[in-house]
Amino acid sequence: MKRSGAQGNTPALMVQGTGSNVGKSLIVAGLCRLFANRGLAVRPFKPQNMSNNAAVTGDGGEIGRAQALQALGCRTPSSVHMNPVLLKPETDTGAQVIVQGKRFGTMRAREYGKQKNTLLPKVLDSFSTIASEADLVLVEGAGSPAEINLRSGDIANMGFAEAANLPVILCADIDRGGVIASVVGTHAVLEADERDRIKGFFINRFRGDPSLFDEGMREIAVRTGWRGLGVVPWFADAGKLPAEDALGLEDGFGEGSLKIIVPVISRIANFDDLDPLRLEPGVTLELVRAGDPLPGDADVVLLPGSKSTVGDLAFFRNQGWDIDLAAHYRRGGQVLGVCGGYQMLGKTISDPDGIEGTPGTVDGLGLLDVDTVLTAEKSTVYAEGAHEGSGAEFSGYEIHIGRTTGADCDRPMMRLKDGRAEGAVSADGQVSGTYVHGLFTSDSFRSAYLASLGASSDLAYERSIDRILDDLAAHLESVLDIEAMLEIAARGRS
Incomplete structure (x- = not known):
């Protein structure tokens, strides 16, 4: 044919x-x-x-x-x-x-x-x-x-x-x-x-x-x-292949010593960010559903992307997860927010044009010294660069509305190929946020990130998917x- x-x-x-x-x-x-x-x-x-x-x-x-x-x-x-x-x-x-x-x-x-x-x-x-x-x-x-x-x-x-x-x-x-x-x-x-x-x-x-x-x-x-x-x-x-529907996500993967937990917000988006972590032998990835507390023995809390950031922030609080997250942070735990999760970690989220509902400003979780303003303009671009902390290279993509600025943006998580800063890191280094999806598919970044938390990685993710x-x-x-x-x-x- x-x-x-x-x-x-x-x-x-x-x-x-x-x-x-x-x-x-x-x-x-x-x-x-x-x-x-x-x-x-x-x-x-x-x-x-x-x-x-x-x-x-x-x-x-x-x-x-x-x-x-x-x-x-x-x-x-x-x-x-x-x-x-x-x-x-x-x-x-x-x-x-x-x-x-x-x-x-x-x-x-x-x-x-x-x-x-x-x-x-x-x-x-x-x-x-x-x-x-x-x-x-x-x-x-x-x-x-x-x-x-x-x-x-x-x-x-x-x-x-x-x-x-x-x-x-x-x-x-x-x-x-x-x-x-x-x-x-x-x-x-x-x-x-x-x-x-x-x-x-x-x-x-x-x-x-x-x-x-x-x-x-x-x-x-x-x-x-x-x-x-x-x-x-x-x-x-x-x-092991990327899932299309969040309903098909299982609640737990792996039995590694490093425990990463993910609160499953109501409009979770781009959850394929988690796929490489599911295959890491040194990682236990646990998805926490509505009604359950965030476990106290987590090493990392990962806040995923959201299709409705303001609505999912309210959902997050309704589960009492904001209290659990604050306790995790006080215990010295790491926090990573991706896209909508990054926006939630800041001080405020403003929606002056009512893009996600009623116009106004809501308080964020306050773990990053940044503020986000939602705008109608949508960014859909590839992103390449290096992790600021380790120098490990990454490639990924952005799909988001909104601009995020603030003091913690002066400590970017990433440096894009054109030299621009991307994301933010808290002054104590415990909390990070980024707009880049797909980071963990990059073997070099994932290996460096996990190594910083005491876990090793020899997974060649993209080759494994191809196989x-x-x-x-x-x-x-x-x-x-x-x-x-x-x-x-x-x-x-x-």
Whole structure:
């Protein structure tokens, strides 16, 4: 299979799911690496995503972190066109809308529902851009096409598949139970033309001997008329890859002597900052949920990024975590704030224009002598430089609104490549803050940071992720009917 030359005929395959969190993102990442290993110019695409775990692209915008991982699977730079619509929840009823990498506005769910049709041309334009450079496009749906109450104006599942004339295969998760009902039930609620668009199905996350589900595969095929494409056994290393949804985060990792705790705030963002720490043998990483106190035996409290800093600061206080953090600091513990967590550690956060809600100023946690003013302008840039304390080099990215200034900024945590100071460190050295995400993916910085706390590191993080993607690709190739998928993709748009 090689590039057709005309994007309208570029082979493409859409992976939809029987529900959220059935493993679509991971499967697409593995298939991206599988086809890239075969020499194809494969590209990922997700028309609409909802996640506060975003990544900065090479063309200066932001997309869902899952699509950045899929681009890595393809061995190609990420692009805003791989995820043209990204919804970043700010409240239970509203989200910031990112279109082709840039902030489009903040909308409530009902308001966004009325806007979806106006966004479809931009989504199709991005798909055309991606398809024009590819031999094969792997498209990921969102949620499930069985959510027929959301079908009107849909741009995430069947609405997009119809607009782009894509064949679909269905992913179902057996680990959560009821997998036959989930597939057959999806078939039952779809319209006839939507059923016809689905060309096959596969079962994900099977534990044990897959042949034990042979009868189940036959029953599904008989009841739906869809082709069975295989059963994917549980992939143990899946949890080592960056997660898209904070709901999938486990509460504890590792058994190392250095204990790092992370309070899980309500709008936690860019939590993939934690991923390299999860794999460090010398580290115990513990996530603390609402209602639980911050443990008194922590060496480091890491305040993560937030999509709603002022709201999450109130959430933090409501858990009593501000009292626990103050006690941790008095015991001589280290504190690190990243992005929104950095803003919370300061003296004040001002929102004069009401970007996050009611205009005004709130007191921060007061552990850094800095003040933050939230502004409408959003920074989405790559960042490279060196850690001021150790000289260790780092690379990462910034996604934030607001400017932070104050006396502790005169002791920056980082020095960017162009010489600018970045972040802040308290006078006693116990508290640090930075706007740079992805710091811990840099082996040199992570090693130096952990060494300063008495833990050693020999983890080559990015190489380990690359190896896991290769292992995942081999895993999928051994159990799925890959040739049938290529045939479906090649024929589906004709």
